[in-house]
Structure formats: C-alpha cells, structure tokens
Amino acid sequence: MKICHREMIALQFDRIRLSKNINDFFLATTTSKSDDELVDCALNNEIKYFRGSEKSVISRLIEIGDITDSHSVIRILGDNCLTDPYLMDLVIESHIMQDADYSTMEFLPRGTTTQIIKLKALKKLYKNMDPNESQYLTLYINDPEMFNINY
Numbered sequence: 001m002k003i004c005h006r007e008m009i010a011l012q013f014d015r016i017r018l019s020k021n022i023n024d025f026f027l028a029t030t031t032s033k034s035d036d037e038l039v040d041c042a043l044n045n046e047i048k049y050f051r052g053s054e055k056s057v058i059s060r061l062i063e064i065g066d067i068t069d070s071h072s073v074i075r076i077l078g079d080n081c082l083t084d085p086y087l088m089d090l091v092i093e094s095h096i097m098q099d100a101d102y103s104t105m106e107f108l109p110r111g112t113t114t115q116i117i118k119l120k121a122l123k124k125l126y127k128n129m130d131p132n133e134s135q136y137l138t139l140y141i142n143d144p145e146m147f148n149i150n151y
Helices: 008-016 033-044 057-067 085-097 119-127 131-141
Strands: 026-030 048-052 072-075 102-104 115-118
Touching: 008 033, 008 085, 026 033, 026 057, 033 048, 048 057, 057 072, 057 119, 057 131, 072 085, 072 119, 085 102, 085 115, 115 119, 115 131, 119 131
Parallel strands: 026 048
Antiparallel strands: 072 115, 102 115
C-alpha cells in the first residue's frame, strides 16, 4: 500500500529510525515468493531484511536476535503503521529498568503499538509452544507465572 507515493512499510521504517534506543532493525519476512515485493521495498529504502520460516514467526525473531547478538527483540507488526518512536523509546527504557521478559504499549490504540521481548524469553517460549502458531505470540507470552510482563 502506498501513501504519498511511498510504500507504507518504508514510511513505518522512517518513523522507527527516529528512535534513540534502537541499535539495528530488520524487516522480518518469509521466504515465500509472495514476500519478494517486501524485500524489494526494503532494498529500495536501505532497510536490512531477514527471510525465514513462513509459518514460524518466533523462529524469525530468534534468528534475528541471534544474528545481532541482541538482548531483546522489538516486534512491530506491519499493520502498526502509526507506531510512535518516542513512546516506543519510553517502553524500551521501562523494559530495561524492569528487567522485563515482555513489554508492550497496552495503553495505546491498535495500529500504534510495539512489543519488546527478551531473547531468552523468546527461546523459552519456543520450547513451550507450537512454533507454527507463533503469529499469535502475545497469547502465549502473556503468562505472568512464566514471564515478567511489563505493560
């Protein structure tokens, strides 16, 4: 989808680049031919990308976390095109201060939120769920008995 002659995903990455607390970011997509257009958009906008499992979102996140040697992974869904980088920075800071496994912006409208997940928590979650159902990641990680949740 284009807005003002630019792909919406490119505009979303422009917003993410305004964050002061993000060291690196990737477009995480699948190896499916249907996602070639997303990769082309990433290349045209100097956005790093990672292609992985079509069914396992969690595998893609873990692989990116491992490649970048990250403490935590920030997950912003493609349809969250209004994510605010300044509020995201506040949530990142809170995530670190609380030593949270999972942090999210529950107080904002849909389309504006982000999720921050500690890489160790993702790996723990991977062992306790069907990775092919991980597009519904938040249903599994919202377990305060298993994870330190920060809203």
